[in-house]
Structures are given as structure tokens and as C-alpha cells.
Amino acid sequence: MENMQSNLPLIACLISLGAVLPICLFGEKRRNLREASTILAGILKLSVVCMMVPLIAGGKVLNFTFIEIVPGIELAFKVDRFGIIFALVASSLWIVTSIYSIGYMRGLHEHAQTRFYAFFAVALSTTLGVAFAGNLLTLYVFYELLSMSTWPLVTHHQDKEAREGGRKYLTYLLGTSVGFLLPAMIFCYLKSGGNSLDFSQNGFVSSFVNEPTVAIVLLLLFVFGFAKAGLMPFHSWLPGAMVAPTPVSALLHAVAVVKVGVFCIIRVFTGVFGIEFLQELDIGQIVSYIAAFTVVVSSLIALSQDNLKRRLAFSTIGQLSYIILGISLLNVYGITGSMTHIAMHAFGKITLFFCAGAIFEATGKKYISEMVGIGKRMPITMIAFFIGAMSVIGLPFAGGFWSKFYLVWGTIANEQPVLLITFLASSLLNGAYFFPIVFKAFFCKPEESLFEDKIEEAHPAAVIALSITAIGTVMLFIFPNPLFDLAKAAATQFLS
């Protein structure tokens, strides 16, 4: 562990914020330039993040400090291995999503596209802010800013449904963060003597909490406070937010927003409490069972959804709880599995969302029951859908297999058969709600098919984007090592 001062995290974080200006200036009239600036910013951002990777993989920690904002606490970035994994996922998928957005938004002649791209860029800045945050307060600052900057995206359609979705979104996210998180954080700050909220290996909670009850209450305040993670009973903003345009659902509600939620929870486990301290008090289990409950229930709800995006939303809730379950196992396999599942699920789920959007853009269909025979019309899309589904279920030849493998390994190592069964049952359920869609799309009887036997895909930009992520999902199966090396190193470091 070697600390190093660096401006790179700040630059990476600000690039997309800087893109807001050209986006607004070019506006609707010069939309090609506007989209070009988005994509250019995305490429720059990814390259800056990539510049940090070799340093961090080599065991360095990059620091950047702005200013002391509360006595003893600075707004500060501290990039470690876990942070860089998340930053890599978010910034690489932003580029793909931007390509996809061009196809989707233009294909549907959406209104207010400038607003859309501008807030998208802001949201990405805040996401990286969360990934790089060096202490709890910085994390909170960016967490709140993310909620604010994504609200206009969720309500993009401006109709009744979108507004209700937006209201729900804010009520849940702001309610939990202000109601649970902020008091919990200030409590920690005051009780720890007001010195520091820095993430560290052993956490800072152990310095002032010795009763398990206080620790449990505090832990639950944090876990539910980060409602972006969609843990039940604070999950219902997520399906509500599916009214957003599909690129938003894809990046924000499969990658950035929800993953920020689980990212924060993992940070709380590893940096605020410290794994060792949690093992000592043996309170990880409570969170495991809440997560297990969420996994099973959300999968069952997903089965009953006919709206494809809602089904995907409930599937996301379940998958997020996989990650929470993994970290709450408190062993190296579980933690590695959690961290890698952030990336694996991101690639798989974004592919699925892209496909759902492509179907909507090309045919106007939202409901699964209307998609019988669609494989004949949109074969590329449906093959990509199949790959994404495999990844989410955790089958081989898709990246999701490896992370799920580690998660299951974690439950076995802890000798917790109930949780093991949860994982397996949930995988079956995942299969049950994904495979029929694919099956009916390709192998229905000719008279059942709702589509003509003619290939007509969505806007080419959308097809390119979903092919890229589908290929990415397969590549992650074939070459998982770089990712897993980083994650394992991070996990051992958290545990040592």
C-alpha cells in the first residue's frame, strides 16, 4: 500500500461535467456535434481511468484532496482497486450507451434530447465521484448529487406515469438518505471524536461501538440508507423508474445508480465497519438473510411481469441482493464474487436493456406476450438478449458464470446451506423468467408468430451498441483474469 498524490481522479471525474457545456451550446440544431462531444468525453474519460489502472494494480492508492469541509473531514478522493473496477465499468459502458442513445433517441424522435445528454454527463461525473470517494462524507455528497442529476432523466417523458415514477424515485432515495444515512453518518462522526470518516481497513466504527445492538442498528441504517441498492422493502422506486427512456434504464438503472448503491454498501462493510469487526460481532448474517429474502421474492415477482422492462427491473433487484449477500458472507470468495458481480451483471443487464429498447424502438412493443416470434424479425437483438440472459442466470459462456461461481463458493465456505439453496433456486427462477422469452422468440409455430418473416432491426447505432456489450459479456467469460486479479487483491487487502 503506497499512497500517491494525483490529479487523475479529479480529471476523470470532471471530464464529463465539462462536456455539459458543449452539449448545451451545440444543442438540437447541431446535434451531430453534440453527440460527438458526448462520445469524445466518454473516450477521454475512459482513457484517463485506464491510465490509473496500472498504477493501482501495482498496489498504489491515488489520493486527491480538495478542502476540509467539516473539521477533520476533507472532500477527498482515494482510488483503490475496488474503486477502479467500478470506475472502469461505468466509464466504458457510458461510451456504449452514448452510441446506443443516438440510435434510440433519434429513432423515436424523442424531445428535449439536449437536456437528456447534459444530465447524463452530469450523472456520470457523480458516479465516478462515488467510485473515487475517500471518505463517507465525500461518498454522501456524490451519492446525493447522483440522485439529483438523474431525476430529470427518470421523468424524461413528462407524462403522468413518468412524473409519478420520478416522485417515487426521489421519495425513496432522498427519504432514506436523509432519514437514515445522514443521521447515521453524523452519529459516527461525533462518536468517533470528530476526527475522520476515512475508509480504512479496520473501519472506524470499532473505535466507539462495542455492543452488538448498536452495531446492528447502525449497519441497518447504512444498508437501508443506500436505497439505490434496492434492498427490500426500499426497492419499489426501481420498477417505478423504468418509465425512463431505455438508455437511462440501461446505464443508470442497471449500472450506475443501482451499482452505486451496492458499491456504497460494500464500502460500508469494508471501510466503515471493517470485515474483521463484523466477523467478531457476527452480524453479517442479518444482512445476508434480508438479501436472501429480496433475491427470492424479487425473482418471483419478476416471473409475473409482462412488461419486459419491469421484468428486467425486478431481476435487477434480485441481482443487486446477490452482491449484498456476497459481501455479507464476510469471506474472501464472497467479497470477490460481489465485486466482480458488479461488472459481470452490468454487462449482462445492459445488454438486456439495450435489447428491450431496441425492440421498442423497432416495433413499439413493450410486453413480453407481444414478442412471440420476434426472433425472426430481429435475430441479432434476440441473440444478444440470449447472451445477456445467460450471464444474468450465471451460465457458462457468459461472464456472469464466474462471479456467481465465487458467490456460491462463498456460501459453501461459510457452510450456510440456506443461502446456497437461495442462490441455486434463484438461478432456476432466473432461467424461468428469461428463457421462455428467447424460446418463444425463435421457436414458435409459424401460425403463432406475431411478426412477418422479414429481418428488420432497430437503428444501426442501437444494434452496434448491443452487439458490443453482448460480445463484451462473452469476452468476460473467456478472459476474466484481469478483473478477478484486481478483485481478489482488493478482497485480500480488505481481509488482512
Added chain:
Amino acid sequence: MLQHAPVIHLLAPFYAAIIICIAGMWRKETAYPIAVTALSLSLLSAVATLIKVGIAGPVIYAMGGWSAPFGIHFHIDALSALMAVLIQVVALLTAIHSRHPIHSSIGEKSYLYYPLFLLFVTGVTGICQTADAFNLYVLIEVSALTSYALIAMGEKRSVHASFNYLLVGSLGATLYLLGVGYLYLKTGTLNMQDLNFIMTTRELFSTPTIQVALILLMVGLWIKMAQFPFHGWLPNAYTWAPSPSAALMGPLMTKVMVYVMIRFMISVYGLDAIVDSMWTTWVPYLAIAGIVYGSLMALSQHYLRRMVTYIIVAEIGYMVGAAWLATELSITAAFYHVISDALMTLALFLCIAAMRVRHDIRSIHDMENIFKKMPITMVAFSIVALSLVGIPPTSGFISKWYLISAGIDAGHWPYIIALLLASFANAVIFFRIFEIGVFGKKPAEGHHHEESHDKKYLSEAPFSMLIPCLVISASIILLGIFNQPFIEMISTTISSISGGEVLQ
């Protein structure tokens, strides 16, 4: 020159008021530049004093060379100096902003508005500088009398509202005077430090006279600061006043009274005496009632300015509650919130006035598509709104952080819950406005498609109104990020006062 700085920001507006009256008879348009120049000068002087106090500690200035306890005596510590800067900032920005709305609403006689404005500023500045309890009363009356006139200049109903305020306000001032009278009766002095010295050395605090004085003083001040349930005058007065008057008084009058309350608590009675009294157990509950009431009423308003007035009532509850938790941390929090809330209130009033001037927007329902019509004003408005909700890194978040810290530190959970609920209420209020402002009043029918992008709506406020909005919203963010010097200054001053500095 510099040793007289503490009176320059008192006298500059005062003399400017007289000059305007004379010059106005000759040329009416001289009023505006004279007022702005005078206020810029006093802002410079206030900043100079603040720097001086920050470096060298409290400044004592005897008026006309007469020393205390016989003469009038300014005792300027960091708290007074900060308040003076705050007042000058608010006054200068409001004065710049006034030009357009005042000329369009009062017309011919608009030059007479500025002398009143400047006298009001003189009054509130004096309140924060003086160390003499009776002198303070005089200055309260100076600011109050001018404010009655400033309010009554507004629309038809403003006269009624102003008269109502006059009755209630005079009652408050009288109670305050009576309280000072009791203090004088028992101690024979009016100088604040002297009062504290005599009360502590002779252990007078528990005597009935001093106790009654405390009751009278506090009720008097609560009426003036519109603490629930004495807030009745405020909503009408600030809703119907001309918009620049509301923008001037809304942030200043109530906050200055909070300052006086804190001053009496720590400098006259002393924090130790306050902590021992029963007051600290029940006043926070009064504040909680105010917070809940103010937030609920604000939620139910459609008329924008009326909504802001109820937000003020709730915010006063924050400050009174924190002040009466009576720890050094909580008073620091209350004081920081005085500054941050004054800026937020000012920004709200300024933005609302800007909307009204261009598009005649008075209620939430008029705000359809306002983000397209006035994008720059709305950026400022959004920043303030987020600050009131408590989103980092604005000053509203920092004050909420300290207020909640104070609550946890004192173990007063009901107060914390009230604070959190008020934040939610503000979130509902402002996101409802955003929804209407961005998306229109009625939900779009079905799926929305590309619109024509004509800019015929776009009509921003005049520069003289736009600049203050932007300056103030930028300062809200800056005050949030660079809060440390302020907090440090406030907390060291408070702990040095309550640490028995007077006993030497």
C-alpha cells in the same frame, strides 16, 4: 480612518439617506447611484472590520469618545462583524436589484424608497454592533418604523398587513423595553458586559426580577423574529410588501433578532446561567412546533412569496431550537444557520421577484416552462432550492450537518426528527416547482415527441436583477464549501464569551 471603520458602515447609509432626500428634490435619478455607492462603501468597511476582528480580536469603539458605562459603546466581536458583513451584502445586492421593480411599481416617488431602505440598513447594522441594551431598543425601533413604511408601499393589501405588523411589532418592542427596564432596575446598568458582570458577581440570575426580565425579553424578541406562535404578522407583511422590501427584510429582520437573542443568551445572561434554567427543556419543543407548523403551512401554499414566508417561520424554528439546546456546538450551528439562511431567503425572494417582473409569475401554477423562459434565473433558483433541501455541497447542507450534530450532541432526538421532516417538506415543495417548471402543469398526453425549438418565450430578467441572483447563489455554494473559517470564527468567539472572558 481605519479605526473608525466600525461606524462607517453604520453612518454611510445614514448620511446617504439624508443626501438622497436633498438631492432627490433636484434630480430623482441620483437616488439609485448614491444608495449603491453608500452601500458598497459600507460593505468595504464591514469587511475591513471583520478582517481586523479576525486578526486582532474584539474591537471596542466608544461613540464620540464617551466611555462606558456612561457613553454608548460598540463592542464588536466576530459575531457582530459577521452579521455586519451579512447585512451589507444583503443590502447591497437588494439595492442593485431594486432599480427595476421599484421604478415600475412606485414610479414618480421611487426616489423616496431609498432613504427608507438605507435607514432600515442603519438600524439593523446598529443592532448588531451596539453593546448597550437600551441603544439596541432604539435601533430596533429605527429598523421597525422604516420597515412599516417599506411594507406599506406595496399592493393594496399591504397597508393592512403593515398596520397589523405595526401593532404586533410595537408590542414586541415594548416587551423588550420592559425587559431592559427590569434589568436596569436590578443592576443599574445598560451595558451588556456590565450587566453580565453584575449579574454573575452578585448571583442575581435566580432573582424574580431577572427571571421576569428574561421572559419579557424573549417574548419580545420572539414576536419580532416571528417564532411560532408569535409569527402571525409575518406572512401577510412579507407577501404583500413590494418585492425589494420583502427581499431586504425577509433575510434581515428575523435573523438579526435571532442574533440579539443569542447575544442576550451568551453575553448578558451567560451560557452557564441559561443551561441551569428550565428554559432549555421546553424552548426546543416550541421551536419544534414552529418547524412543523411552518413546513406544513409552506407545503399548502401556492402563492410563491407566501410559501417563502412560511419557510422563514420554519427556519426560525431551526435557529431558536438550536440556540436553546444551549451547548457551544448548538449555538455555533444556530449562528451559522443565521448566515446561511439569510442568503437562501434573499436568493429566493430575488429569484421570485425576477420571475414576476418578466412573466408576472405569482403562484406555483404560473411557473409552467419557466426553465425555458428564464434559464439563468432558474439555475440560481435551483441552487437555492437544493440548499434548502440540504443537498451537499451547499451551505444548507452544512448548516443541516451542524444542526443535526448539535441535536445528537445534546441528545435531543425530537429536534433532529423535526429537522429531517422539514427537509422532506422542502424537498416536496421544490421538486413540485421543478416538475411544473420543467414539464408544465399538466402531464403530457401519451408519449412526447420532438418539439419545435422556437425561442419566443426566452426573456430573462434585466441585468440589475440577474446579477444579484447569480452572486447570491454562487455565494451559497462557496459558503458551503469554504465553511471552515466561518465556523471556526463563530465557535472560538462563542467559547471565549462563554468561557468567562468578562470576569477579568
